Amino acid sequence: MSPLKRSYVFDFDSTLTRVEALDVLAEITLVNNPKKDEIIEEIISITNLGIDGEISFTESLERRIKLLQANKADLQTLIVQLKDKVSHSIARNKSFFEDFSEDIYVISCGFKEFIDPIVAQYNIPSERVFANTFEFDENDSIVGFDQENVLSTHNGKIACLKNLNLEGEVQVIGDGYSDYVTKEAGVADKFFAYTENVSRTKTTENADHVVPNMDEFLYVNKLPRTISYPKNRIHILLLENVHPDAFEKLSKDGFTVETVSTSLSEDELIKKMKDVHVLGIRSKTQVTKRVLDAADKLMVVGAFCIGTKQIDLEACKENGVVVFNAPYSNTRSVVELAIGEIIMLMRSVFQRSTELHKGVWNKTAAGSREVRGKKLGIVGYGNIGKQLSVLAEALGLDVYYYDVEDKLALGNATKIEKLSDLLAISDVITLHVDDNAANKNYIGADEIAQMKDGAILVNLSRGFVVDIKALKAALVSGKLAGAAVDVYPEEPAKNGAFTTDLKGLENVILTPHVGGSTEEAQKDIADFVPNKIMAYINSGNTVDAVNFPNIRLPKQEKSHRFLHIHQNVPGVMAKINKVLAKYDMNITGQYLSTDSKVGYVITDLNKQYNPKVIKKLKEIEGTIKFRVLY
Numbered sequence: 001m002s003p004l005k006r007s008y009v010f011d012f013d014s015t016l017t018r019v020e021a022l023d024v025l026a027e028i029t030l031v032n033n034p035k036k037d038e039i040i041e042e043i044i045s046i047t048n049l050g051i052d053g054e055i056s057f058t059e060s061l062e063r064r065i066k067l068l069q070a071n072k073a074d075l076q077t078l079i080v081q082l083k084d085k086v087s088h089s090i091a092r093n094k095s096f097f098e099d100f101s102e103d104i105y106v107i108s109c110g111f112k113e114f115i116d117p118i119v120a121q122y123n124i125p126s127e128r129v130f131a132n133t134f135e136f137d138e139n140d141s142i143v144g145f146d147q148e149n150v151l152s153t154h155n156g157k158i159a160c161l162k163n164l165n166l167e168g169e170v171q172v173i174g175d176g177y178s179d180y181v182t183k184e185a186g187v188a189d190k191f192f193a194y195t196e197n198v199s200r201t202k203t204t205e206n207a208d209h210v211v212p213n214m215d216e217f218l219y220v221n222k223l224p225r226t227i228s229y230p231k232n233r234i235h236i237l238l239l240e241n242v243h244p245d246a247f248e249k250l251s252k253d254g255f256t257v258e259t260v261s262t263s264l265s266e267d268e269l270i271k272k273m274k275d276v277h278v279l280g281i282r283s284k285t286q287v288t289k290r291v292l293d294a295a296d297k298l299m300v301v302g303a304f305c306i307g308t309k310q311i312d313l314e315a316c317k318e319n320g321v322v323v324f325n326a327p328y329s330n331t332r333s334v335v336e337l338a339i340g341e342i343i344m345l346m347r348s349v350f351q352r353s354t355e356l357h358k359g360v361w362n363k364t365a366a367g368s369r370e371v372r373g374k375k376l377g378i379v380g381y382g383n384i385g386k387q388l389s390v391l392a393e394a395l396g397l398d399v400y401y402y403d404v405e406d407k408l409a410l411g412n413a414t415k416i417e418k419l420s421d422l423l424a425i426s427d428v429i430t431l432h433v434d435d436n437a438a439n440k441n442y443i444g445a446d447e448i449a450q451m452k453d454g455a456i457l458v459n460l461s462r463g464f465v466v467d468i469k470a471l472k473a474a475l476v477s478g479k480l481a482g483a484a485v486d487v488y489p490e491e492p493a494k495n496g497a498f499t500t501d502l503k504g505l506e507n508v509i510l511t512p513h514v515g516g517s518t519e520e521a522q523k524d525i526a527d528f529v530p531n532k533i534m535a536y537i538n539s540g541n542t543v544d545a546v547n548f549p550n551i552r553l554p555k556q557e558k559s560h561r562f563l564h565i566h567q568n569v570p571g572v573m574a575k576i577n578k579v580l581a582k583y584d585m586n587i588t589g590q591y592l593s594t595d596s597k598v599g600y601v602i603t604d605l606n607k608q609y610n611p612k613v614i615k616k617l618k619e620i621e622g623t624i625k626f627r628v629l630y
């Protein structure tokens with residue numbers, strides 16, 4: 001059976017290019033005009049009125065040309081600029097325009113003078129470009145256009161397509177209403193609303209397909225393309241008010257991104273997960289086994305924070321879901337808050353401030369101490385603990401620390417072998433242990449009893465680390481002089497009502513888990529985690545994954561890449577290679593990384609392959625996930 005003959009008819013402005021050419025021309029010709037902005041705004045609004053069919057196209061063209069005041073030389077400048085403004089996914093799929101050259105047409109209400117040279121780079125010859133032409137006066141100024149050309153008239157594209165009488169299925173791809181009407185008039189078989197650069201409701205609501213880029217167009221038509229699976233089909237769900245930069249970055253890379261400002265309950269999340277490929281969370285959302293089992297398509301969880309205790313990492317691994325976090329982005333923010341709180345508590349600033357707010361002047365030095373020369377006991381000498389150690393020392397504190405692991409002392413800090421010894425000597429104890437479940441109630445009544453009378457406790461790690469009842473008792477009895485608490489055993493999913501047993505106690509600073517909530521930290525996280533997500537989705541890299549064999553892959557050069565995640569049981573690798581050998585795959589590189597549970601093998605191939613190989617690879621016993629990257 002011979003393949004279906006098709007003709008592909010592309011619009012030019014805002015489809016093949018990212019811009020409306022006449023708007024760019026206006027920028028060029030009006031560069032020194034004091035009324036430039038006003039005129040450009042007028043031109044854009046006239047362009048849109050024409051595109052949306054609100055005024056006749058001829059009128060729109062006449063009015064714009066008058067305002068443009070352009071000449072032949074300006075067109076040369078325009079062409080140079082337009083060459084850089086080809087739509088990204090069009091440029092990415094240049095080979096389609098080469099391979100299907102015979103079947104591709106451009107029908108535009110723009111002008112051949114600038115369209116021809118741009119599309120010539122994509123193998124589209126002038127004779128398959130249908131567009132208007134300018135009229136020039138003796139000084140080469142543009143004074144009008146060929147009024148005989150059907151494309152200068154209302155519904156000109158319909159007339160043009162009728163005249164062409166193209167063979168086979170006629171597909172029109174464009175962003176404007178004038179493109180859609182070709183389908184309505186029966187001269188096109190299918191209309192694809194192209195929204196990579198602009199999305200117009202009047203166009204999209206009537207389209208056979210809305211295609212956000214050329215990848216999707218080629219995918220829908222099962223045509224060869226540079227990206228195996230269009231990124232717009234990859235759905236990313238970002239919860240918990242993740243910084244908007246993450247949305248920007250991931251959307252710009254072509255993914256479909258949805259944001260929700262709060263965390264979701266397990267049941268709410270389960271309902272959503274069916275179509276989610278990438279989930280972004282912060283510390284509140286619980287990614288349980290139930291959630292994961294309902295998430296067939298899930299490939300990645302991005303924790304936009306340090307802690308990953310809220311995620312069932314083992315279940316993720318068993319389901320082939322790679323987890324990334326941001327291990328350093330908010331470290332400094334936590335440290336600065338800890339320092340600030342230690343000073344505030346030592347000076348009883350919150351009591352003095354509360355009194356004054358109530359109208360009481362209480363100028364006193366009682367219970368107000370400098371931090372200089374005091375002993376700071378850091379529990380957990382990891383990223384945060386260490387940085388705090390350095391800054392605290394600079395403030396004149398004597399730093400001591402205790403860690404379950406052997407950690408190198410920074411500066412003049414002193415390592416203490418036993419927690420009890422650290423508790424006994426410190427004026428301030430600050431907790432920076434990790435979110436390991438074994439740390440539940442790590443600091444309880446016994447530990448507090450070992451602390452100095454009048455000492456201060458700071459917890460910016462995890463709520464479950466401190467027994468809140470024991471802490472309250474110690475604060476009420478005066479055993480402890482103050483506390484700063486940022487994290488709680490139970491925290492609400494969203495902003496609103498909240499209470500804790502510590503509410504109302506004097507010299508207790510309560511903050512709503514904001515240790516890492518600074519603009520700098522959130523911005524940095526919104527850069528770091530999306531980069532990791534994109535590196536995995538786009539090329540298979542798992543560097544810095546917290547639950548998965550880490551592998552840094554070489555750049556994929558003109559090859560297909562098979563990514564195979566499997567249970568790490570004997571024989572799987574051999575079976576994979578047997579299948580690859582059977583189908584005569586020309587392997588250019590193979591990379592394997594394993595841990596005790598999973599194996600991750602990446603195979604690069606340098607030629608077309610028999611699609612049956614994919615089915616066979618997926619069928620290998622022990623396969624967890626498999627995907628192909630072009």
Ligand SMILES: NC(=O)C1=CN([C@@H]2O[C@H](COP(=O)(O)OP(=O)(O)OC[C@H]3O[C@@H](n4cnc5c(N)ncnc54)[C@H](O)[C@@H]3O)[C@@H](O)[C@H]2O)C=CC1
Nearest residue numbers: 307380381382383384403404432433434435460461515516
């Ligand atoms: N309040 C907030 O907004 C934020 C809280 N955090 C929390 O801060 C904590 C520390 O973060 P990082 O320093 O980045 O982690 P890290 O993993 O670099 O350091 C944790 C350190 O604690 C040690 N440790 C674990 N259990 C211990 C124990 N029982 N006794 C003594 N040492 C113990 C570990 O050996 C490690 O050196 C984490 O729980 C994290 O989730 C992190 C960022 C923001």
Ligand SMILES: O=C(O)CCC(=O)C(=O)O
Nearest residue numbers: 282283305306307516517
């Ligand atoms: O800011 C957040 O969402 C959580 C901060 C935190 O606790 C972490 O990074 O582990």
